[in-house]
Amino acid sequence: MAKRKPAEPTVQQLFDLTGRVVLITGAAGHLGSAMSRAFAEAGATLVIASREADKAAKFAASLPRRGRARHHGIALDHMSTDSCEAGFMEAVKRAGRVDVLVNNALHRDSVAHDLTTVSAEEFSKHQENNTGYFILSRIFRNHIVARNQKARTPVSGSVIMIGSMYGVVGSYPEAYKGVSVASPVQYHALKGGTVHMTRHLAVYWAKDNVRVNCLSPGPFPTDAIHPEMKRRLCTKSPMGRMGHNWELKGAALFFASDASGYVTGQNLLVDGGWTAW
Ligand SMILES: NC(=O)c1ccc[n+]([C@@H]2O[C@H](COP(=O)([O-])OP(=O)(O)OC[C@H]3O[C@@H](n4cnc5c(N)ncnc54)[C@H](OP(=O)(O)O)[C@@H]3O)[C@@H](O)[C@H]2O)c1
Numbered sequence: 001m002a003k004r005k006p007a008e009p010t011v012q013q014l015f016d017l018t019g020r021v022v023l024i025t026g027a028a029g030h031l032g033s034a035m036s037r038a039f040a041e042a043g044a045t046l047v048i049a050s051r052e053a054d055k056a057a058k059f060a061a062s063l064p065r066r067g068r069a070r071h072h073g074i075a076l077d078h079m080s081t082d083s084c085e086a087g088f089m090e091a092v093k094r095a096g097r098v099d100v101l102v103n104n105a106l107h108r109d110s111v112a113h114d115l116t117t118v119s120a121e122e123f124s125k126h127q128e129n130n131t132g133y134f135i136l137s138r139i140f141r142n143h144i145v146a147r148n149q150k151a152r153t154p155v156s157g158s159v160i161m162i163g164s165m166y167g168v169v170g171s172y173p174e175a176y177k178g179v180s181v182a183s184p185v186q187y188h189a190l191k192g193g194t195v196h197m198t199r200h201l202a203v204y205w206a207k208d209n210v211r212v213n214c215l216s217p218g219p220f221p222t223d224a225i226h227p228e229m230k231r232r233l234c235t236k237s238p239m240g241r242m243g244h245n246w247e248l249k250g251a252a253l254f255f256a257s258d259a260s261g262y263v264t265g266q267n268l269l270v271d272g273g274w275t276a277w
Contacts, residue, residue, distance in 0.1 A: 014259040018043035018067055021095045022256060023088070025049045025078055025136070026105030028059040030222050031162070031245050035102060036063060038249035039256060045069045047091040047098065049076035049105070070095075078105050078132030088139045097147065099155070100256045101140040103133040103194075104162040114182035126186035130193045133161055137201060141210045148209060156209040160255045161198050163216035165271045167191025175232040191216070195267045202265030211264040213255045218271020220245055238273030 022039045026032045027048040040046055040063040048063075048071060050056040056073030063071050072094040076087030091098055107129055110122035137159050144157035164187070171183040195214050202212040219233050220243040234240055251270050254260050269275050 009258065011259075014261075015253060015257050016043055017100075017253070017257055018069075020044045020099040020256070021047060021091075021097055022100040022102065023047040023049060023091045023095075023098045023140075024102035024104055025076060025132075027102075028055055029104070031217060031220060031248055032102075032104045033059065034245035034249055035104065035252040037246075038253045039100070040064050040066070040069065040071065042253055042257065043067060043069060044100070044256070045095050046071040047095050048073045049087060049091075051075060051077045078103070078136060079107050079128050081131075081135050084132060084135045084139060088136065088143070092143065098140060098143060098157075100158045100160065101136060102160045102162065102252070102256075103136060104160075105129075105132070106162075107132075110186060111184050112181060113184065113186075115185040117181075118184065118186055123186045123189070126184070126190055127193065129190055130197060133194060134197060134201075137161075137212065141201075141205050141208060144210050145208050154209055156211070156261075158256055158260070159201070159210065159212040160252065161194050161212070161214040163194045163198070163214040163267060164191040165216055165218045165269055165274050167193075167195040167214075167216060168267070168269065169275050172232075172236055175229070175236060179226050179229045179232075198267060199265045206264055211255075211260070213260065213263060213265070214267040215248065215251050215255060216267055216269045216271070217248060218243055218269065218274040220248070236274065237271075238277055241272065243270065243272060 022044045027036045028050050043066040048056045048060040053075040060071040060073040074090045077083040110126050147155050166188050176182050198212050198214040
């Protein structure tokens with residue numbers, strides 16, 4: 001017998017996260033906080049991860065709740081495999097499951113050093129951010145596979161890697177000269193790896209119902225940025241300005257929801273056109 005075509009969902013249904021559980025690392029930070037609010041506003045239950053449990057719990061309590069959504073805060077250090085495993089288990093214990101994983105955290109201990117000063121150890125250590133993104137993604141993929149072995153109707157999972165425009169293009173030396181160290185070489189190597197790891201995992205895990213995409217922000221500095229640096233960076237943007245953290249909300253929701261159900265292995269740049277010229 002021919003399979004019946006699934007009914008066409010409305011746009012509201014496609015973007016709705018009601019009943020979904022999103023685990024997001026570095027969630028209380030500058031970009032993580034805006035993305036967390038997006039998921040919560042769309043109806044999801046959030047598992048907020050921070051290296052500090054208290055901070056996670058406090059931020060989780062500040063998020064809007066829709067319907068039966070209940071947010072949780074957990075401790076997770078993505079530079080430690082043990083902590084990734086324990087943190088993921090805690091997320092499942094608290095929220096029952098995880099449907100979306102957002103690898104947003106960034107361990108920054110060497111970013112004050114650029115290509116002129118970074119040590120071999122610092123360079124290597126920075127790449128361990130990708131190790132953390134990978135380990136958490138694999139734990140998540142195994143979780144979806146295990147659920148599907150028991151589920152009557154198949155479940156799907158979405159991994160959102162947070163990359164960077166600096167994973168795709170080099171930086172302008174003159175934008176940094178005299179006001180800051182260059183954008184760190186170890187960061188460019190890291191985020192280029194994040195973008196490409198996305199493609200590899202997406203191909204292998206498509207058959208497991210796990211989509212893997214990368215969301216690459218352009219310049220989204222906090223107010224702490226040096227004013228001259230901001231002025232220079234604005235001249236490099238076709239839109240002539242920096243991004244507001246909430247300008248990532250739409251793209252994050254797209255990747256987390258069924259709106260991107262046929263999208264995997266992609267890198268979406270949200271950069272005001274930075275990489276377009
Ligand atoms: N802002 C931008 O312009 C920009 C541009 C391109 C890409 N990005 C990317 O966007 C992501 C978020 O950046 P952001 O600007 O929002 O930075 P942020 O405010 O510093 O947030 C990053 C968060 O990562 C968490 N973190 C640090 N080390 C960790 C570790 N070992 N394990 C787990 N969590 C850890 C920290 O949270 P806790 O202290 O709570 O643990 C921190 O709040 C990063 O991946 C970054 O590369 C940012």
